[in-house]
């Protein structure tokens with residue numbers, strides 16, 4: 271589909287970054303504070319958005335208290351020290367020394383005009399002059415197993431973070447650490463070697479989904495045998511050894527499962543409207559050659575010690591219910607390497623070869639102890655130096671409507687594809703209801719249904735803080751009212767329709783015009799886009815971008831109710847200036863949604 275703004279405008283455009291009014295003001299106030307009180311050193315004016323004026327600065331009071339001066343006096347000194355001709359129209363000292371600050375309408379419109387003239391989707395947001403390299407580990411399903419809602423969260427949150435970080439100029443390396451190694455493959459391969467007819471039976475299953483569901487069934491059957499039959503268990507363990515040693519026949523079978531599973535994963539990611547590139551899929555098996563060395567270094571440096579035959583790392587603050595320390599096991603008693611050895615090897619690779627200075631892991635909060643121990647071990651071994659950040663972007667559990675972990679009625683894990691298909695069906699029904707009025711073709715209905723359905727699922731995930739659990743409630747997700755993606759998508763489509771209806775009238779900024787309160791509120795919020803993105807990127811918190819966009823759509827709605835855009839009674843400049851606000855709102859919404867991985871159809 272030809273959608274020029276998706277994924278997002280980047281690169282070849284003008285790229286003139288615009289300083290927000292908030293940061294200009296912050297700087298001017300800080301300078302004025304220093305001028306008024308040379309002894310005070312650098313002082314933070316503590317600038318906040320305010321309901322009473324545009325901004326409120328609370329730092330003056332604190333400073334006066336510290337210096338035992340008169341807050342009101344200090345406040346008026348600061349006011350006098352502000353540069354003339356700046357964005358400040360009015361400063362009012364309120365209470366014991368708060369400053370209520372109102373900006374000129376001109377400053378607001380001029381700043382927005384500068385944003386609008388920066389490339390289509392950049393909107394004056396700066397790109398890091400000296401970017402770092404972040405390796406982000408996300409979207410990591412397991413071979414031969416169905417994808418479930420937990421894999422959805424990692425994929426959705428990770429994809430949004432990749433987009434946001436890249437937009438701020440960071441070098442991003444993606445790693446899909448898929449589960450493609452270990453005991454379970456010994457089990458599965460051994461089972462199929464002993465039940466060859468099962469292999470023949472599945473030869474017909476050549477499309478990804480059928481191949482995957484038969485693999486998943488065989489995986490479960492092998493698991494049952496593994497848990498109940500000691501001899502089969504022993505044979506499976508030998509099979510893992512054969513796999514790790516590179517026995518050709520075993521390896522060939524394993525490769526087949528990996529290939530089939532990948533075809534399936536890619537089809538699900540495609541449904542999710544996500545680009546996953548094969549070279550970025552470096553699963554657990556990719557670190558096999560490093561495992562021995564990783565363990566050897568840990569043992570030689572004394573970071574890991576032998577305990578009951580296993581190679582372990584201990585931590586003073588990690589203890590079990592019995593009060594004994596619980597170690598991180600890097601090598602098992604039987605000589606096998608586990609999940610931890612792989613993650614430690616991956617850290618070495620990412621820091622040394624990929625030159626990461628930030629490592630981000632988008633992984634279920636239930637693995638937090640694992641990552642805490644892995645990071646600490648890597649620090650002790652010197653693999654994670656002072657300058658390298660390691661962060662688990664931990665996410666909570668997806669719950670059913672009943673508030674319990676999401677399961678089918680039979681108690682089975684819900685297949686991710688089934689959920690996505692259902693979301694698309696519901697969304698298509700919602701789109702269809704309005705389709706005649708908007709004049710959508712059948713093809714557009716189907717396409718919009720996909721964008722609305724997938725957007726609904728992503729947005730529900732991204733709009734709550736990641737660590738919190740959330741309820742998977744499709745009715746709520748596709749609701750037109752409230753904090754949903756479809757609400758934002760409709761807001762966008764409505765603005766686009768106004769811009770189409772405007773005919774010859776163009777969006778043009780007129781800084782000389784006086785602004786209505788709803789225009790000021792919308793304008794000041796539009797001006798915050800870059801700062802919100804910087805905060806989201808620094809703290810890995812995409813929900814703050816979702817909250818920003820929702821507020822943007824709400825402020826737009828108020829503006830639209832209070833300020834007629836295409837009214838015959840308006841002078842031409844007012845129409846143009848309001849269209850300008852509409853256009854900038856649409857572009858900000860579009861770009862913000864694209865950074866969350868959500869499309870905004872032109873007509874809905």
Ligand code: ARG
Nearest residue numbers: 407410411412447448449633
């Ligand atoms: N495959 C794992 C799972 O499904 C997630 C992998 C997380 N990444 C990592 N480097 N350990 O739980």
